[in-house]
Amino acid sequence: MKKRLHIVSFNIPYPPNYGGIIDVYYKIKHLAAANIEIILHCFYYGREESKELEKYCYKVHYYKRKSGPLYLFSSRPYIVETRQSKRLLKNLQEEIVPILFEGLHTCYYLNHPLMGAYQKIVRTHNIEHHYYRYLSLAEKNVFKQYYFKQEAIKLRCFEKKLKLASDILSISPDDTKYFKTKYRMSKFIPAFHPFDKVNVKTGKGDYILFHGNLSVSENQKAVNYLLDRIFSELTFPVVIAGKNPPESMIKRINDIPHVSLVVDPEIKVMDQLIQNAQISLIPTFQATGLKLKLLASLFLGRHCITNSPMIENTGLAHLCYVAENVKDMVQLIQQKFEEEITPDEIEQRKTILETQFSNSYNAQKIYDLI
Template sequence: MQEVLLKKIVGKQPWSGVLLLRHLGLRPSSNMHLHVVSFDIPWPANYGGVMVVFHQLRALHRLGARIVLHSFEYGGRTPQPILEEYCEAVHYYPRSRSLWQQVSIEPFIVRTRKSGTLLHRLLQDEYPILFEGLHTAGWLAHEALRKRHKIVRMHNIEWQYYRQLAQSAPSLTQRLFFEMESLRLRRAEARLLPFADDVLALSPSERDYFARYPVRTHYLPAFHPYDAVCSLPGSGQYALFHGKCSVPDNERAALWLIEDVFAGLPVPLVVAGMAPSARLRTAAARQPNVRLVADPDNAQMEALIRQAHVHLLYSFQSAGVKLKLLQALFGGRHCVANDYALAGTALHPLCVRANTAAETRHAVLSLMAQPFKESDIAHRRAVLEAHYSNEHNARLLLAIVAGLYEPSTAERV
């Protein structure tokens, strides 16, 4: 009876279902088991995708969910005992990235995560399954999983993301790989997603895109490191650009800022991120006002974010939601962003928009002279904690897992 009432109310007011879970005494988190299949080991949480996964685990654990985590091990990332603090069980699977894996109509990022051992473990019980990204959804259409509740968290419209990566790739080999992968991902998306029960999107526009498939689609904002806005008032001494430097789009944005915006500007720029290339290191070394911080750990990155005076959020592609934008808004001071970085969000009022080099230089110089005020922090709290609360969104996710929440016409407005 309570579930029927909840569904009726949710149908009229899309967010009320989550808020009413406590009011109606419904606790889908109690003794709720959930398989989470992650494309990578989600700790350290030092780039966007794993940040979403790790802080989702943390938020679900706080609500009492009992998580069985499955992660793929590659790229130098190793098993992490901290994950056992948030999960009832943690399993790791090797990911082979041999060139032979390219000889397939399946996408490389899917084929290399299609573990038979993973499927065997998923079949040991009847728990719902949350697949993180199309990367992990290779078994979605398997006959043995047909009756299971299957949820796919899409971190991008992957085929579009890979097409945009091709446009930013520095070499012909990389461009060809990304173009081929984009074609394979487009086919895989159309083939696999109809076998899901629910698809979770990071933005309203991506939710509307996935609504073309015969599944329930939901907008579920990204999980992030912050439980509250913790920006510091006052002034910092530098501008900051941060991101995973090995991603072509991030490298392109960093080079543009170094060479076209900050060259000759009387403002220090810090560029921080994982795996910067020799090209990026050289470009930073040429500018006396630019400092490159390579491979910072979580504590270093957090300190850089909180102490910066201006955050630079730049991208040349609109795919996905930029986690570094949420990091800067929750933990930093002034933010300057271009339209690509803000695409798919409602965060425009919290940033100064600047798209050209001249606009960016003007914005940086103006903001460096303006202390960050308590009223700025209050404005951020009003916007961010209403829509990007980890606890609120974890409750929404558990309601979806429990079958207590369905998308409505009102949610699509």
């Protein structure tokens, strides 16, 4: 039976080339395949309208995201205050069908009186005030640090509006536990992603890979840690790949002979980098949400080495090699750089990733909910 669903997205979900947007795009694609007609509402900034989305959506509406310092003085978080539109409210009223709000960012109208008759589902991509607090701790720029701290305070207050949601779809088991405790509801729906099956190459690669959005302070902190503490202890070739690296990172990497940088790789190029690496080395210092780069590394890559904040309560810990300090991480890298991934390890990944983390399986869960 066909069903219909409004989805309110915080940005245009094409191309699917960063974090939460990957989740939104592949969710749309697989919900459409599950016989759901999607009315998509996109706030946009820095992206163009996309014909690609019309392949999967019954209708697509675009709204320009507001910007400017005046919105910083609102009691609501900046990421919420700048995503309001009277036209969005009008378009939502055209069809009284369930609404999926993508992230707390898009929940400006969650408690609006005109939304009383709707099933209102919120997809949480993080515990946002935790995420912004971590950003403030990782940020060196004083003004950005102040902004992140203020935003974290506002997000903690605004989050209380989730009690008005019909359902919360959390992206990780940890987040599910948090929202269940606070709002007595939450369902674990893992991140949607580009991978239909595990596609790991046998044999050996000849480099170590770190990949991620390099404009994000969390990833910059991880890269600096690796450059300072790990790669200085090794001579194996290293590749760092991702979007928008800062000039300071480019300069640092250019000065290290065995480390190279791939800037703004296309999706296919990034997938090839992951597949051909001997080790995906992806530590994090920010235990929030479920990192899509972890799923990419496990669906496509050989050995995956990380630390506990990356895998804690994800259900994926036993598929990775975990090191908590410099000595253990260096030893693991030295060991796994010489070892081929085994057929048993690949089968173990298939057992978990192609069931619990299957896009079709998780799209069906949402279909059954609406």
